[in-house]
Amino acid sequence: xxxxxxxxxxxxxxxxxxxxxxxxxxxxxxxxxxxxxxxxxxxxxxxxxxxxxxxxxxxxxxxxxxxxxxxxxxxxxxxxxxxxxxxxxxxxxxxxxxxxxxxxxxxxxxxxxxxxxxxxxxxxxxxxxxxxxxxxxxxxxxxxxxxxxxxxxxxxxxxxxxxxxxxxxxxxxxxxxxxxxxxxxxxxxxxxxxxxxxxxxxxxxxxxxxxxxxxxxxxxxxxxxxxxxxxxxxxxxxxxxxxxxxxxxxxxxxxxxxxxxxxxxxxxxxxxxxxxxxxxxxxxxxxxxxxxxxxxxxxxxxxxxxxxxxxxxxxxxxxxxxxxxxxxxxxxxxxxxxxxxxxxxxxxxxxxxxxxxxxxxxxxxxxxxxxxxxxxxxxxxxxxxxxxxxxxxxxxxxxxxxxxxxxxxxxxxxxxxxxxxxxxxxxxxxxxxxxxxxxxxxx
Amino acid sequence: xxxxxxxxxxxxxxxxxxxxxxxxxxxxxxxxxxxxxxxxxxxxxxxxxxxxxxxxxxxxxxxxxxxxxxxxxxxxxxxxxxxxxxxxxxxxxxxxxxxxxxxxxxxxxxxxxxxxxxxxxxxxxxxxxxxxxxxxxxxxxxxxxxxxxxxxxxxxxxxxxxxxxxxxxxxxxxxxxxxxxxxxxxxxxxxxxxxxxxxxxxxxxxxxxxxxxxxxxxxxxxxxxxxxxxxxxxxxxxxxxxxxxxxxxxxxxxxxxxxxxxxxxxxxxxxxxxxxxxxxxxxxxxxxxxxxxxxxxxxxxxxxxxxxxxxxxxxxxxxxxxxxxxxxxxxxxxxxxxxxxxxxxxxxxxxxxxxxxxxxxxxxxxxxxxxxxxxxxxxxxxxxxxxxxxxxxxxxxxxxxxxxxxxxxxxxxxxxxxxxxxxxxxxxxxxxxxxxxxxxxxxxxxxxxxxxxxxxxxxxxxxxxxxxxxxxxxxxxxxxxxxxxxxxxxxxxxxxxxxxxxxxxxxxxxxxxxxxxxxxxxxxxxxxxxxxxxxxxxxxxxxxx
Numbered sequence: 001x002x003x004x005x006x007x008x009x010x011x012x013x014x015x016x017x018x019x020x021x022x023x024x025x026x027x028x029x030x031x032x033x034x035x036x037x038x039x040x041x042x043x044x045x046x047x048x049x050x051x052x053x054x055x056x057x058x059x060x061x062x063x064x065x066x067x068x069x070x071x072x073x074x075x076x077x078x079x080x081x082x083x084x085x086x087x088x089x090x091x092x093x094x095x096x097x098x099x100x101x102x103x104x105x106x107x108x109x110x111x112x113x114x115x116x117x118x119x120x121x122x123x124x125x126x127x128x129x130x131x132x133x134x135x136x137x138x139x140x141x142x143x144x145x146x147x148x149x150x151x152x153x154x155x156x157x158x159x160x161x162x163x164x165x166x167x168x169x170x171x172x173x174x175x176x177x178x179x180x181x182x183x184x185x186x187x188x189x190x191x192x193x194x195x196x197x198x199x200x201x202x203x204x205x206x207x208x209x210x211x212x213x214x215x216x217x218x219x220x221x222x223x224x225x226x227x228x229x230x231x232x233x234x235x236x237x238x239x240x241x242x243x244x245x246x247x248x249x250x251x252x253x254x255x256x257x258x259x260x261x262x263x264x265x266x267x268x269x270x271x272x273x274x275x276x277x278x279x280x281x282x283x284x285x286x287x288x289x290x291x292x293x294x295x296x297x298x299x300x301x302x303x304x305x306x307x308x309x310x311x312x313x314x315x316x317x318x319x320x321x322x323x324x325x326x327x328x329x330x331x332x333x334x335x336x337x338x339x340x341x342x343x344x345x346x347x348x349x350x351x352x353x354x355x356x357x358x359x360x361x362x363x364x365x366x367x368x369x370x371x372x373x374x375x376x377x378x379x380x381x382x383x384x385x386x387x388x389x390x391x392x393x394x395x396x397x398x399x400x401x402x403x404x405x406x407x408x409x410x411x412x413x414x415x416x417x418x419x420x421x422x423x424x425x426x427x428x429x430x431x432x433x434x435x436x437x438x439x440x441x442x443x
Numbered sequence: 444x445x446x447x448x449x450x451x452x453x454x455x456x457x458x459x460x461x462x463x464x465x466x467x468x469x470x471x472x473x474x475x476x477x478x479x480x481x482x483x484x485x486x487x488x489x490x491x492x493x494x495x496x497x498x499x500x501x502x503x504x505x506x507x508x509x510x511x512x513x514x515x516x517x518x519x520x521x522x523x524x525x526x527x528x529x530x531x532x533x534x535x536x537x538x539x540x541x542x543x544x545x546x547x548x549x550x551x552x553x554x555x556x557x558x559x560x561x562x563x564x565x566x567x568x569x570x571x572x573x574x575x576x577x578x579x580x581x582x583x584x585x586x587x588x589x590x591x592x593x594x595x596x597x598x599x600x601x602x603x604x605x606x607x608x609x610x611x612x613x614x615x616x617x618x619x620x621x622x623x624x625x626x627x628x629x630x631x632x633x634x635x636x637x638x639x640x641x642x643x644x645x646x647x648x649x650x651x652x653x654x655x656x657x658x659x660x661x662x663x664x665x666x667x668x669x670x671x672x673x674x675x676x677x678x679x680x681x682x683x684x685x686x687x688x689x690x691x692x693x694x695x696x697x698x699x700x701x702x703x704x705x706x707x708x709x710x711x712x713x714x715x716x717x718x719x720x721x722x723x724x725x726x727x728x729x730x731x732x733x734x735x736x737x738x739x740x741x742x743x744x745x746x747x748x749x750x751x752x753x754x755x756x757x758x759x760x761x762x763x764x765x766x767x768x769x770x771x772x773x774x775x776x777x778x779x780x781x782x783x784x785x786x787x788x789x790x791x792x793x794x795x796x797x798x799x800x801x802x803x804x805x806x807x808x809x810x811x812x813x814x815x816x817x818x819x820x821x822x823x824x825x826x827x828x829x830x831x832x833x834x835x836x837x838x839x840x841x842x843x844x845x846x847x848x849x850x851x852x853x854x855x856x857x858x859x860x861x862x863x864x865x866x867x868x869x870x871x872x873x874x875x876x877x878x879x880x881x882x883x884x885x886x887x888x889x890x891x892x893x894x895x896x897x898x899x900x901x902x903x904x905x906x907x908x909x910x911x912x913x914x915x916x917x918x919x920x921x922x923x924x925x926x927x928x929x930x931x932x933x934x935x936x937x938x939x940x941x942x943x944x945x946x947x948x949x950x951x952x953x954x955x956x957x958x959x960x961x962x963x964x965x966x967x968x969x970x971x972x973x974x975x976x977x978x979x980x981x982x983x984x985x986x987x988x
Contacts, residue, residue, distance in 0.1 A: 038959050040764040043577025047568050048547040050854045052534070067528060071551045093524045093610060122571035130575055144766035146959040176767040182775070251627065252665040252672055255987060259670030269988055361895045363906060363926060366672060367985040371895045371904050371926070394895075394902055394928065400987045437981060438928050440902035441773070
């Protein structure tokens with residue numbers, strides 16, 4: 001087990017700092033155990049089990065900083081890593097933006113650790129994958145999936161008296177179900193802190209249902225459509241926007257920059273139904289309560305009823321601008337409504353239901369124009385009902401424009417980005433005038 | 444918490460996440476230590492401990508990879524150095540077949556005892572999953588090479604060049620940009636050294652020393668009155684070379700509308716042009732959407748080759764092993780078996796190549812101990828082969844692997860990764876000027892930009908760095924807001940001309956992502972300037988708020 005308790009971490013870091021001769025010194029310790037199973041064509045393809053732990057030390061003389069790290073922990077090794085960081089600091093050029101380390105703060109205990117997830121083994125992973133495979137075999141579909149669990153810890157201590165510790169667990173599952181002819185595909189993804197909330201069978205049933213419903217997809221003309229984005233689709237699209245950084249906005253190179261200079265702080269940038277905030281204590285999406293900058297992470301509003309409420313300020317930029325530092329989002333929660341996905345479909349005269357988006361890339365950072373494609377379940381809606389599956393589209397759309405064209409929100413749920421594997425609380429959403437620019441033959 | 448979050452929270456931040464192959468748990472060491480590889484004799488003894496433990500636990504095959512992965516990065520903006528770091532990640536990954544199923548385990552406890560325990564863990568993982576039942580793994584035969592070694596042919600080890608020299612180069616480049624009117628500039632040098640030792644129950648003990656380098660920059664210019672900004676990134680390439688790449692040579696520079704580079708790069712020259720061009724982009728004409736003939740420079744075309752030829756010919760995708768993440772491929776086995784599937788026009792000849800000197804993919808042996816080679820993938824426009832590893836070779840009737848196995852570090856399992864996939868130059872003499880002379884209505888694109896392609900590699904969209912309008916055989920000015928969309932097969936069948944080998948250059952990616960858990964690999968793609976007729980160009984300008 002590569003997991004240190006708070007007391008073990010504290011004792012080791014204290015010893016490390018006792019070797020320091022620099023003006024300032026910070027030591028951080030992190031590690032974890034990770035296990036995974038990957039399967040395809042209804043059989044396991046690769047599986048692994050990895051343990052790792054490392055100590056990193058930063059020494060500072062004036063405004064010159066150097067870092068070194070090591071993964072050996074005898075006394076000689078601990079002293080060696082401190083000396084290396086001191087040598088690198090002496091060689092380093094002065095950083096005019098260096099900020100002195102912070103002293104002790106009160107950090108609340110995070111709720112990011114779950115014992116059920118930490119207790120997972122190769123056999124329990126195999127059993128959970130077996131449940132998924134049983135569903136797809138019965139449905140005569142071919143499954144490709146991935147189950148990954150990790151338990152990790154991180155701790156930091158510095159010569160100014162700061163100490164912080166956190167321990168967390170995560171489990172991630174996703175599955176794609178396809179028929180042998182390759183003419184249909186369905187998908188589901190789930191991510192939790194507590195593995196007891198993960199039902200691989202029910203997630204696989206959702207994927208098989210999408211695959212079965214997608215047979216015989218028809219091509220319809222690309223153009224502007226009302227779309228309903230399921231949470232896994234909306235999450236991937238919106239995560240490209242969740243960087244509310246003051247500096248780049250004030251420097252004039254962000255979607256939050258204002259014409260003529262300054263930022264869009266305080267402006268109504270989106271529909272009033274849009275409220276986005278961070279909260280490390282949300283039980284459905286717990287986050288760390290401190291960051292590498294030594295600052296606590298608290299509940300922070302970013303977009304309140306469509307208005308830009310806060311921008312994040314690094315400690316250097318805050319000092320330069322004479323404001324309080326504000327760390328960036330530790331997690332992202334978007335408020336939803338009461339409607340179910342079915343309600344959103346029922347209220348749609350003509351539109352497209354999008355299950356998942358794929359290969360999203362920035363086209364223009366100024367307008368946040370993104371391009372990407374639909375995948376694994378795209379359906380035409382008419383008069384409140386799903387009429388037929390449609391072929392996939394490429395879109396060119398900005399999440400900012402999209403959240404101005406917001407018609408309705410459904411119930412918020414924990415969803416995971418298919419690219420970054422980060423979790424978010426995001427509702428399904430109905431958007432008008434979403435721009436599909438071409439058709440794709442991909443299934 | 445995931446690795447990416449750990450990096451974020453510990454403040455390694457952008458620098459670490461931008462660096463491929465950097466383990467979050469890597470240890471930083473000084474340059475001297477990095478230059479002393481672990482003795483091959485010691486690695487052989489350690490490997491044998493792993494192979495023996497795996498066999499005793501019931502493995503029918505095992506390989507042990509002892510890896511020391513060194514990275515150095517120097518990151519600057521304007522007149523400041525943001526970060527200088529050396530990192531090292533040292534550990535061992537063990538892959539086994541037990542009860543017909545793969546298992547993998549890894550540890551940073553590089554002792555005989557730690558390795559033996561890890562080998563047993565790998566066997567336990569294989570046995571747990573074998574219970575789920577599947578066809579047993581079938582490995583293509585591979586003879587043991589005994590004790591052999593290979594090293595990237597470098598002239599100057601980047602890790603031996605003093606930090607000051609690198610800082611001076613980057614800050615010198617930044618000063619040129621800021622002095623010529625840039626508002627912001629970021630510049631970086633990334634260097635990678637993989638010291639990896641591979642041993643297998645087939646009887647191979649392979650010691651390799653791999654070097655890669657990637658210098659780059661981005662210049663930003665702002666027009667505050669319009670609230671707009673433009674960037675121009677470097678036209679450098681990541682290379683499988685030493686620091687010699689950064690010593691400019693006039694004979695390695697290609698002239699034309701802006702300088703481009705072969706085996707040597709002139710950062711100070713490129714950034715001067717970049718600053719001027721970022722300014723021009725602010726006032727360039729916004730493109731009228733429609734059909735254009737595209738003239739694509741190798742600094743741009745490498746990415747289109749990567750996404751639309753490299754990925755769909757990966758055999759694991761074709762077979763469905765990547766269905767849950769990267770996707771599958773439209774180049775299904777029936778198209779290959781037919782022997783006449785017209786992937787492109789007869790001008791299109793594409794090779795897989797793990798040998799090319801200076802490329803990112805060049806190694807002596809892959810990460811499952813197979814000697815590397817070069818082979819045809821598209822011949823006169825027809826799909827003739829894929830990219831395969833040992834457990835796939837039999838599926839396409841091969842008697843041996845094509846040597847495409849790679850793991851990004853000791854703690855990741857090796858799997859099929861793309862070799863260098865390159866478009867061969869035209870055989871008839873043809874310069875870029877001659878090519879442009881015959882274009883009535885076209886866009887000349889230099890440098891890579893935005894990219895996106897579907898999960899079976901049919902529909903793609905690409906941007907670029909520089910766009911020039913061609914009218915009646917002449918370049919008439921700069922364009923902006925350009926992206927082109929096409930279907931892969933239609934696009935490559937619209938290829939009408941490829942310039943000769945005097946224009947041939949490599950581009951590449953330092954961090955091609957694939958797999959679950961995700962892994963990054965580095966790969967080059969060569970081409971000469973190439974013409975495609977009648978491609979759909981869209982305008983990407985939007986306004987928010």
